[in-house]
Amino acid sequence: MVREVDVVVIGAGPVGENVADRAKAGGLDVVIVERELVGGECSYWACVPSKTLLRSAAALRAAQRVPGAAEAVTGELDVAAVLRRRNEWVSDWSDAGGEEWLRGAGIGLERGHARLAGLRRVVVEHADGSTTELAARHAVVIATGTDAAVPDLPGLADARPWTSREATSAQTAPARLAIIGGGVVAVEMATAYAGFGSEVTVLARSSLLGGMEPFAGEAAADGLRGLGASVHLGARLVSAARDDRDQVVIEVEGGEPVVADEVLVATGRAPRTADLGLDTVGLAPGDWIEVDDTLLVAGEPAGEAGWLYAVGDVNRRALLTHQGKYQARAAGDVIAARAAGGLVDDADWGVHVATADHAAVPQVVFAEPECASVGLTEAAAERAGRRTRVLDVPLGSASGSGIHGDGPGGRARLVVDRDRETVIGATFVGPDIAELLHAATIAIVGEVPIRRLWHAVPAFPTVSEIWLRLLEALGRPDAPGDRGASAPDEGAAA
Ligand SMILES: Cc1cc2nc3c(=O)[nH]c(=O)nc-3n(C[C@H](O)[C@H](O)[C@H](O)COP(=O)(O)OP(=O)(O)OC[C@H]3O[C@@H](n4cnc5c(N)ncnc54)[C@H](O)[C@@H]3O)c2cc1C
Numbered sequence: 001m002v003r004e005v006d007v008v009v010i011g012a013g014p015v016g017e018n019v020a021d022r023a024k025a026g027g028l029d030v031v032i033v034e035r036e037l038v039g040g041e042c043s044y045w046a047c048v049p050s051k052t053l054l055r056s057a058a059a060l061r062a063a064q065r066v067p068g069a070a071e072a073v074t075g076e077l078d079v080a081a082v083l084r085r086r087n088e089w090v091s092d093w094s095d096a097g098g099e100e101w102l103r104g105a106g107i108g109l110e111r112g113h114a115r116l117a118g119l120r121r122v123v124v125e126h127a128d129g130s131t132t133e134l135a136a137r138h139a140v141v142i143a144t145g146t147d148a149a150v151p152d153l154p155g156l157a158d159a160r161p162w163t164s165r166e167a168t169s170a171q172t173a174p175a176r177l178a179i180i181g182g183g184v185v186a187v188e189m190a191t192a193y194a195g196f197g198s199e200v201t202v203l204a205r206s207s208l209l210g211g212m213e214p215f216a217g218e219a220a221a222d223g224l225r226g227l228g229a230s231v232h233l234g235a236r237l238v239s240a241a242r243d244d245r246d247q248v249v250i251e252v253e254g255g256e257p258v259v260a261d262e263v264l265v266a267t268g269r270a271p272r273t274a275d276l277g278l279d280t281v282g283l284a285p286g287d288w289i290e291v292d293d294t295l296l297v298a299g300e301p302a303g304e305a306g307w308l309y310a311v312g313d314v315n316r317r318a319l320l321t322h323q324g325k326y327q328a329r330a331a332g333d334v335i336a337a338r339a340a341g342g343l344v345d346d347a348d349w350g351v352h353v354a355t356a357d358h359a360a361v362p363q364v365v366f367a368e369p370e371c372a373s374v375g376l377t378e379a380a381a382e383r384a385g386r387r388t389r390v391l392d393v394p395l396g397s398a399s400g401s402g403i404h405g406d407g408p409g410g411r412a413r414l415v416v417d418r419d420r421e422t423v424i425g426a427t428f429v430g431p432d433i434a435e436l437l438h439a440a441t442i443a444i445v446g447e448v449p450i451r452r453l454w455h456a457v458p459a460f461p462t463v464s465e466i467w468l469r470l471l472e473a474l475g476r477p478d479a480p481g482d483r484g485a486s487a488p489d490e491g492a493a494a
């Protein structure tokens, strides 16, 4: 039997859920297909468990930076309590809440593995081997996310490596953890497990946090070392194996082997498209799926344009939950608009496009210290041929930062477009700076002129006064004597 619906969404991660929600709100009849847990990677094996694993030790360190509070911190981190709190946040890996939310929103759920079966058709294979065929009147949306990519290092696959799934769901902390990779997962998991007291060794083939300003990766490396981790940059790995004592032994070119109880592979992601029936619509199985700014799959899949969308991680535009959900809002709304024959607002920054993917993708790495960035780095701006001014100020130049806590202050950078006189990139590195980021995102997306930013007054004494220090470093427009001048701050830390 074929079940006819307006829209079929494949994958009930945060992105699929949001597409379904918007399309439903637009008056369409929607079915979502999920083969594991409603809520996806983010809720159960990524954002939520990783952040709950990190938070307790970060809170402890924050207290230790404030004399008076520091003296009151007399105990050790209670790792078992951290793991219990993580288990609560992931509902012990039950998606009953997600299922209830779908029911409440009036979105149909088919549990099973979905595959495309030609034009606007999807076949769902259920756990008992039975199938359901879905025919979409208007659109099919692929929101299947990504899996961890495991590199082809000799012996690694047989060494039972952890991926982000095992690292975020472990019920005990290994005594020794080796981590291959230097990106966000590697840095955050190294921070979490070092905080638990594991002996952590990071093996990165280059520097850390490659997509950010170099000073962010340097601070993350220093921070990890400060937590007792070993950080090897530029490491060339030869092989990995589990020995007869169940230890993982990783051979490193020109160095001593690294021996650990577990090895986490954190070397990026691969799209979940290998077994999705992509060949039935003329696309290559296993590939990332290219889309336009309305999230429509490029070309004419199965010979007809305008019905197949790919949203979230799977389109590789920005592998972040918030950015995928942003795409999802645009996709759900444009599907409803196209179904109704309504106006499609697909100009840059229109309702139905994900323009910010190109200009302002915010990201916070919950490292020690936190590293947050949005927009272009200095190097990316240069590659894009933009004429820029780059301003750096120490975080401690805002007295709010010093009052917030003692210790290494961190750094803030703005990348300003000289021709347009607007901010096009920002990076903040320091303790508890995550919440500084959204102001920068608004400045970039709003293309707020620098001369107007001078009127956005940060409250004293908040860490946000770092914005004033950055503007002072830039100089006030039309005040020729003021280039780079900095007015005194009441009580700024050195
Ligand atoms: C360790 C880690 C930490 C992270 N932390 C953050 C963070 O702090 N902030 C942030 O913004 N991002 C973070 N991310 C990234 C974030 O997890 C992803 O960007 C996000 O999950 C993508 O959402 P999605 O819905 O596209 O895919 P997913 O969350 O992967 O969901 C896809 C869903 O599709 C289902 N599915 C796949 N194939 C099929 C099929 N054929 N049939 C039926 N169902 C299918 C899957 O079971 C899954 O439920 C983190 C990632 C990792 C690995």
Ligand SMILES: NC(=O)c1ccc[n+]([C@@H]2O[C@H](COP(=O)([O-])OP(=O)(O)OC[C@H]3O[C@@H](n4cnc5c(N)ncnc54)[C@H](O)[C@@H]3O)[C@@H](O)[C@H]2O)c1
Pocket (backbone or CB within 6 Å): 151, 152, 180, 181, 182, 183, 184, 185, 186, 188, 204, 205, 206, 207, 209, 210, 266, 267, 268, 269, 319, 320, 363, 364, 365, 366
């Ligand atoms: N706080 C957050 O926002 C957050 C947290 C975790 C993950 N994420 C997202 O999840 C995605 C995946 O994170 P990730 O850390 O796995 O990927 P990543 O792309 O951030 O980093 C991959 C790292 O692995 C290294 N690498 C790649 N191939 C390798 C190989 N063959 N051998 C050795 N090293 C290799 C790269 O040099 C890089 O350092 C990211 O895009 C990130 O945006 C976000």
